Amino acid sequence: MLAISIVVGGVVASLVVNLFLSWYRLRAFPGPLVAATSKLWIIKGVVRKNLHLELKRVCDEYGPFVRVSPNDIVTDDLDHVLAMSAVRSPYRRSEIYSNVKFDFDLDHVFSERDEGRHLELRRKLAAGYSGKENIHLEEAVDEQIQKLVDLIDRKYLSTDGSFKSVEFSRLAQFFTLDVIAQAAFGEAFGFLRRDEDINGYCTVAEQVLPTFEWLSVFPMLNRLIRLPGVRNLFMPRPTDKTGVGMIMGYARTIVAARFSETQEPRTDMLGSFQKHGLTRREAETEATLQIMAGSDTTVTALRSTLLFIITNPVIYAKVQKELSSLYPTPDANSPKYQPVISDLAAQKASYLLACIRESIRLLPPSYAMLQKEVPPQGDMLPDGRFLPGGTRVGTCVYGILHSTAIFGPDASIYRPERWLEDGDKGSSASARSRYRRMTQAADIVFGSGRYQCLGKTVAMLELRKTLATILHRYEITVTNPMNPIVNVPVNGLLLQNNMWVKVATMGRV
Known part of the structure; x- marks a missing residue:
């Protein structure tokens, strides 16, 4: 009995000591009580799918640096967020980034934690993503916008005598998947052409996404499922017929064909990657990332912007007035008829551009914490508090x-309107300063500094042209005003569905 008591007492004492040490390390930072000794607070947010709202709430309650788990701080201090990603910052990506690694043994540009290799990858990829060496980028986007318009006209257009509705969230996903494939490889998947979820990719990808949330909460799980003998049971493979594996297989096939060509690399994204020294295996991995990341976030911005506009009559009227003043009425018989509005023309639609920026701000396509790791020597904050080395600091x-x-x-x-008030040359110095600050804040959706999203240029071009074209061409209304869309936050992204709309030609609502 005495021996049992000693053992139990030892276990209890050990737990108490561990709890104390867990609390003591980041004792200078306030936060929910349970977060000091466990990950239960974060787990609750994941289960309830409101972690992004809870992170904002605790920052509002406790201040700009809040403890949300034994080794995690979240901050809404914009200056610190920008500093962590600055070119010469000693902060590094945390192991959270490894969760989205597709290849067992090779990181892509988003998951790579080695700063040297990360910088080298960005150098090889930058020209292709920027469009400087992808001379057919806008042409590729035009081709898919035209297919979207043709599909709507053929199958989903309502007339005076015929009412039709379309689930636009899925249609938009088909569109963005085809756009990124066309822009990257010169060959679309065919989602729009077939108007179906090919091999169930979209459905499977949505089902798998919640898994990444748990991997971010418990990094040990991520290391476990990547062990030989275990990984084949859980990780996607290029031979899969659905989901991420299907995309990996598609990328492998395209890349293999392109790398076997004897002529000069083509003038598209993949061609640019080849030209700058990306290896075949690196190209396969980057292509998979390109398709997944390039479609999931852009489609959220596309859906949300369209929805914000068409559900606000005043804003919708302003957008239509602006587009009508800039471009002639869509008339296929007119010699000036443009089925797809050019990007040069779309950039003149300042109010529409403000709508896009405001939509991305209010409902960001990505709001994961994406924690950075404090350098080994630690970091002293301006208020005198010390962040110990190895602490993970996430962005709210x-x-x-x-x-x-x-x-x-x-x-x-x-x-x-907030994006049109302070940014012009005639504004006061304080107004221009406010505008720069708003821009800095809004752009963190795309990351910043050495971690800024390479696909930002492509995404914004796609959004401008697509929204300008369909809002100029059609009258769009939601068919269920009480529930216009379903948003499900998962892993710092939004899964959106049931966005049913009625589409009619201009003047025929």
């Missing part, structure tokens, strides 16, 4: 984008 994206200090007292309101 949702909190920054809804900050009243940055965006004003109406930060929670969709108001595109």
Whole structure:
């Protein structure tokens, strides 16, 4: 009995000591009590699918640096977020980034934690993503917008005598998948052509996404499922017929064919990657990332912007007035008829561009914390508090984008006008300063510094042209105003569905 008591006492004492040490390390940082000794607080947010809202709430309650797990701090301090990703910052990516590694043994540019290799990958990829060496980029986007328009006209267009509705969230996903494949490889998947979820890719990808949330909470799981003998049971493979594996197989096939060609690399993204020294295996991995990341976030911005516009009559009227003043009425018989609005023309639609920027701010396509790791020597904050080395510091994206200090007292309101008030040359110095600050904050959706999203240029071009074209060509209304869309937050992204709309030619709502 005495021996049992000693053992139990030892276990209890060990637990108490561990709990104390867990709390003591980051004792200078406030936060929910349970977060000091366990990950239960984060787990609760994951289960309830409101972690982004809870992160904002605790930052509002406790201040700009909040402890949310034994070794995790979240911050809504924009200056610190920008500093962590600055070119010469000693902060590094945390192991969270390894969760989205497709290849067992090779990182892509987003998952790579070695700063040297990460910089080298960005150098090889930058020209292709920027469009400088992809001379047919806009042409590729045009081709898919035209296919989207043709599909709507043929199958989903309502007339005076015929009402039809279309689930636009899925149609938009087909579109963005085909766009990125066409732009990257010169060959679309065919989602729009077939108007179906080929091999169930979209469905499977949505089902798999929640898994990454648990891997981010428990990195040990990520290391476990990548062990030989275990990984084949859980990790996607190029031989899979659905989901991420299907995309990997597609990328492998395309890359293999391109690398076997004897002529000069083509003038598309993959050709640019080849020209700058990307190996065949690196190209396969980057292509998979390109398709997944390039479609999932862009499609959220496309859906949300369209929805914000068409559900606000005043804003919708302003967008239509602007587009009508800039471009002639769509008339296929006119010699000036343009089925797809050029990007040069779309960039003149300043109010529409403000709507896009405001949509991305209010409902960001990505708001994962994406923790960075404090350097071994630690970091002293301006207020005198010390961040121990190895601490993970995540970004409260949702909190920054809804900050009243940055965006004003109406930060929670969709108001595109805020992007037109302070940015022009005639504005005062203080107004221009506010605009720069808002821009800095809004752009963190795309990352910053050495971690800025390479696909930003492509995404914004796609959004401008697509929205300008369909909003100029059609009258679009939601068919269920009480529930216009379903948003499900998963792993720092939004899964969206049931966005049913009615589409009619201009003047025929």
